[in-house]
Amino acid sequence: MKQKVVIRVSMNDSKSRSKALKIAVGVCGVETAALKGEEKDQIEVTGEDIDAVELTTLLRKGIGFSELVSVGPVEKKEEKPAEPTVYAWPYVYGGSAYQTHYQTYPIPIYQYQEPSCSIM
Numbered sequence: 001m002k003q004k005v006v007i008r009v010s011m012n013d014s015k016s017r018s019k020a021l022k023i024a025v026g027v028c029g030v031e032t033a034a035l036k037g038e039e040k041d042q043i044e045v046t047g048e049d050i051d052a053v054e055l056t057t058l059l060r061k062g063i064g065f066s067e068l069v070s071v072g073p074v075e076k077k078e079e080k081p082a083e084p085t086v087y088a089w090p091y092v093y094g095g096s097a098y099q100t101h102y103q104t105y106p107i108p109i110y111q112y113q114e115p116s117c118s119i120m
Contacts, residue, residue, distance in 0.1 A: 003049070004044065005052045006043070006068075007042065007045070008066070008067045009067075010041065016064075024055060029047045030045050030047040030055075052068055
């Protein structure tokens, strides 16, 4: 069962935030981890069968004060079915119709796609 765990951690600088995220991602079953809250002092972790007590204990050992705020199931959002990506290979031919002594070769034009990784 997918679940969402929110933990409040005392983090003052970016070094402690990155260390807390590394600890959170290292726990078995964690799929995503993100900073939440007005002061970015909460870590929201989602995944499959996460041991919230173990995660809180590891954060206490590595960072400092940690408090378990909530544990619950992940709310499912209704998503639209993704439109299939069509890969069209438009060809640009070199030369013109009047210059028949040149060999023409198709040149494929590639389209840039966003990386699918949510962390980057």
